Amino acid sequence: MASLSSSLAPILLCVTLWISLISPGRSLRCSSQQLSAKNESVPKFANCIDLPSLDAFLHYTYNASNSSLSVAFVATPPSPDGWIAWAINPTSTGMVGSQALIAFKSDDGKAINVKTYNISSYHDVKESKLSFDVWNMRAESLGKDNSIAIFAVVKVPEKAEKVNQVWQVGSKVSEGQPRAHQMAPANLNARAVLQLEGKRAPSPSSGATAPSPAGGSSASNETGDGGRRIMKNAGLYVALSVFVGSFIIF
Missing domain, CATH: 1.10.287 (Helix Hairpins)
Structure with a gap:
């Protein structure tokens, strides 16, 4: 024995x-996860999830009173001069049709810009307005691992219970435009359904105010x-x- x-x-x-x-x-x-590398005031979100691909994360609060979704998407580009993207696709589960927020360094490398892109095809990715309202957009570098956080509030359909989300990372930005990402399995599988029925922001009828990227519920998921x-x-x-x-x- x-x-x-x-x-x-x-x-x-x-x-x-x-x-x-x-x-x-x-x-x-x-x-x-620490959402700010600069000790600034940052949002507090009701939910957070480890996304199943590309070592990415999503912090979010759904506000049913105004059909808005406050998000902080965190990912690390494959190279220091690369880009990250988070999107909602109102029509399907893939890339085409995605309404994307894409963040990358400014030309002088001193800031992180976030821009909007209506992805109408795999080859024609141009900055454009989204099919829904988006506000309070900003992005920042989170520190020495080159990770980036995108903050925004987006309008979602009234009484929506879920949305199709797509996310991505790429290694190159040329002439102010993100270039093609890799076609590895992790990239191709960077999509999921985001359920909105988790913890929500309090309704204004109970005396609370609607959340924005500067505020929201402080509960963790x-x-x-x-x-x-x-x-x-x-x-x-x-x-x-x-x-x-x-x-x-x-």
Whole structure:
């Protein structure tokens, strides 16, 4: 029995290390993310999610009283002079039709600009107005890892329960325009449905004001996607414990 337990020690160590990699602390990175590198006043959002592709994150608050969505999208371009983009597609789930916010460095490299693009085709990406209202747009660099945050408030259809979101990163900007991104699986899979029925901003009828990028709910999303990850990881941990324990007992 002692010999069996000794032989299983390396297995137990590997399992423990593996579990630590999928722990809630790792899967909930957005909840502890610092949104400003300049100690400025930044929005507080009701929800945050780790997007499933391109190591990107979305902080957001849905305000049903005026059908608006306050967002902070965070991603890291593949190169220091690259770009990041977040979009809503009102008509489909892909890139074409996306109403995009794209951020990249100014020509002098001293600021991060954010511009709007109506993506009408894969090859003709030009700055243009969006099909819905957007306000309070700004972008900033978050620090030494070259990550960028895009802040904005966008108008969504009244009583909407979900929207199609698309996000992307690219490595090159030429003549003030973002150039083509890579076609790796991570890039091609950078799309998802964003559910709006999470924690919402208080209604003005209760005495609260509508949120903007300078304000909003301060609650964190502890019961949404993050909570489901915690339960999933906990169940996996129990299953692994039972599996390994069965070898030790017998």
